[in-house]
Amino acid sequence: MKRAILASLSALLLSTAAAAETVSFTDPRGDDHGDGALVYPTNPVFRPGVFDLVTFKATPEGDGLHLEFEMAAPIRNEWNMAGGFDVQMFFVFIDTQPGGHSVGLPGLNIAFAENSGWERAIVVSPQPFERVVSEIRKAGDLAPNVIPVEGVSAADHTISAYVPLDKLPDLPLENWGFQVVVQSNEGFPEDNDLLTRRVNEFEGEYRFGGGVDGNCDPHVVDVLGGSGQLSYDCGTTMATIQMIRASDG
Template sequence: MMRISSKAIVITVLLMMLCAATTFVQAQDAVNYYYEEGAWLDIADNIGDDKGPGYYQYPLDKRLRRGTFDLKRFRVYEEGSVVVFEIQMRNYIMREWPDTRKSEDQGFVANMWDIYIDIDGRENSGYQMALPGRDLMFSGNLGWEKVVIITPLSEFEVFDILRNKTDELDFQNRVDDVVYPDYVRVERDKMIVKIAKSKLPGISERSGYQCLAMGYNRIVSPNRLLNRDVRGFPTFDDFGGGHDSYGDPPVMDIIVPEGEDQYKLLRDFRSEPYRENIRYASVPFVFAGGKKHAPGMKPVVKEPAATLGINIPPPAIIPPPTAPTAPTAPLKPILTPRPTAPVKPAPIATQNSSGFVPLKPVASSKPKEGFKPIPKAPDGFIPVKKKD
């Protein structure tokens, strides 16, 4: 009897624990995996457009084959508490240099990518300029809140490089918003990067993205940040087809929304010998469905007040209070002046007259009492008598 009761108690406890576990699992939020819900962003890029604005040339390094910097597809999706970025290139990603068999910490050697994230999709928020050395800005009054920088170097080396880049003080205000990958894996022609959501607060399916494909070179200067530069003619390390001044965006390929042209976007700049005179090229963000704006948000268009759908009555006009006035006397009729006789014209000189019209003599009034006129002096010369 005791054995039966003890077995019943054990079974009852196990059933209660199973029920509690089931309740806990049901209370958790559903996890969105890529193969269940799909990607936040999945966009295919044109093949063969790895020429920047349309006229860039590859470096003279024969190890860099055409297609090394050509974007083919870009995906963003979530896996639980992790955000996954998948970058697919036209060629296999170079894991090592073919002549020396040397590689870098992250397992690749030639490529570099920047992923700019507009988390909120709102205008006039975030940073509008890209990282130093990119010579790019973002269009539509949109800006990025976080940027993922993917280089062959380890996270610790990139962290030290960015912290020690003090030649641009404005950049130091943005260093905290540069995110380093938690996980990097190369799969043939794909670069898979995973980052914890805690590093990207607020990211969702409404966020926008821009991926820049560049060449990696371990050079840090006021005009470069681990990227290959663009010159007038290609060199062993740098791209050609640009100018030997400042302002050429050293970007070989980007993703573009529907209706946009990469060549047209990247060639809309003006290179200058002084950086303060540069007119930078502007690139857009890409949102879900390949759109240029966040879902549910349309570009601001000024419309007349009558078409906005808001029925607001016009404000009532209240006249200002006036002080009471005293009663006025009845108005007197206005007397019109009598018509005056026309003025007689002056006599016109005839042909025999001398042209002089004498005036009528004016009668002189008698002097008033107490006033005596001065007697008129005698005519002629009066000699003055000299004294002896």
């Protein structure tokens, strides 16, 4: 299984644009089904492809880092969220040195593979900035390494975010590992979930289906590198994902 995952990651199209030190990762289309069984909620706001990440880019700009998430479907804002988009939510995990955190954030039910621990996690949400800051407290000891994003916007198929560099490890980006976890913006999260929407056994108007109701499955729609990383076995194996690096290309 591990060899298959590594092969999938190696096959992922990676490119680095030297002019602006942009790091760009292209993800396969049509893999927005979690571990392979995930089913979108039934409400029509959850259109096909709205959680299907196509390209992720990170570019240093001024005193910050500009992030772009290109999705397969056009971005809408039918819920009139302040960020200019409604159903999507992203967690960008960054690995800059050996070690790091091997557990995910509350509401994701994921772990990180050996040599893929993270030092920073960026939360890109359409919720008000103050709400995101408050929710990050649910991360407990991990919270100081979790960065809420205030500057978000959307146009066409792309959601953008701007993160101050003083909240991130030292550049260059080529030395960092990245993983982008696509989730769904949930204004009324359950228990200690960090604004995430759960994957249940059966889909509903505002719930994903194709998982289990025991809350041991990954509550994740798409990740860089393919859905093979999201396999799990309740009680024994948590979904474990890998970082992607520009140097892997």
